[in-house]
Amino acid sequence: MTVNDHPLLQGELRLAGRLDGRFFDLLAALALTGSLQKAAKAAGYSYKGAWLVLDAAQALTHAPLVAKATGGAGGGGTRLTVEGDALLAAWRELQSRHAAFLHEQAAWLATQPALDALLKRMSMKTTARNQFFGRIAGVNPGPATTTVRVALDGGQEVTASLTTPAAHELNVKTGKEALALVKSSEVVLVTDFGGYKLSARNQLAGTVSRVERGAVSSLIGLTLPGGMVVTASVTNDSVDGLGLTVGQPATAVFKAYAVMLAVRD
Structure with a gap:
């Protein structure tokens, strides 16, 4: 040690x-x-x-x-x-x-x-605003692409899509600790699906808990059941168009290929 x-x-x-x-x-x-x-x-x-x-x-x-x-x-x-x-x-x-x-x-x-794992998660430094900690719940390998499901502490799941060689290098296995990293710019907020279904694998429903307006864009915090927060970077025009306000229900949507996976050795 x-x-x-x-x-x-x-x-x-x-x-x-x-x-x-x-x-x-x-x-x-x-x-x-x-x-x-x-x-x-x-x-x-x-x-x-x-x-x-x-x-x-x-x-x-x-x-x-x-x-x-x-x-x-x-x-x-x-x-x-x-x-x-x-x-x-x-x-x-x-x-x-x-x-x-x-x-x-x-x-x-x-x-x-528990404390040891928390400190080790905190030690990772990255520009990605969204860092979802969980354990790998499933691995679906393919010839070129492997999808990995990460079960989060709040009960939700995040799916990552990575190349199969990268999955082998990370040694992804069910039960291992993992961090799913997603840039805020990759997150799309949906307030009304209008009867449509989206192809994006990751769709996390929650409640708008923060609207931090900037000169051109805003950072929107979406709190999920269980307390985890997803941050999205949204243009001010979109904020106004959707009428985003604190307390409003919304869904954070992002594609599986937008998720970067980090797996502890």
């Missing part, structure tokens, strides 16, 4: 709220090279910036952290003082303890499957 298994479980170590890892990289490089110019470059500071951060740190510690050496066989340079060495050693020990603490919490999370 590593902390990286839980990208949301992170903690940045700072001393006095200001001295961070980059500052201590500067001290470590300085101890190694004896040259502030080389140490600044290694830690990503300018020479002037390195002196400024050292001055700020010394104002916090009320003790000199570096000392200049002049002349001698080495031609002078900059070294850590006793206080600087002690501070760097303390930082390294605190880093070790901090990492051990995070590993301990990650191990505890592994014993909480």
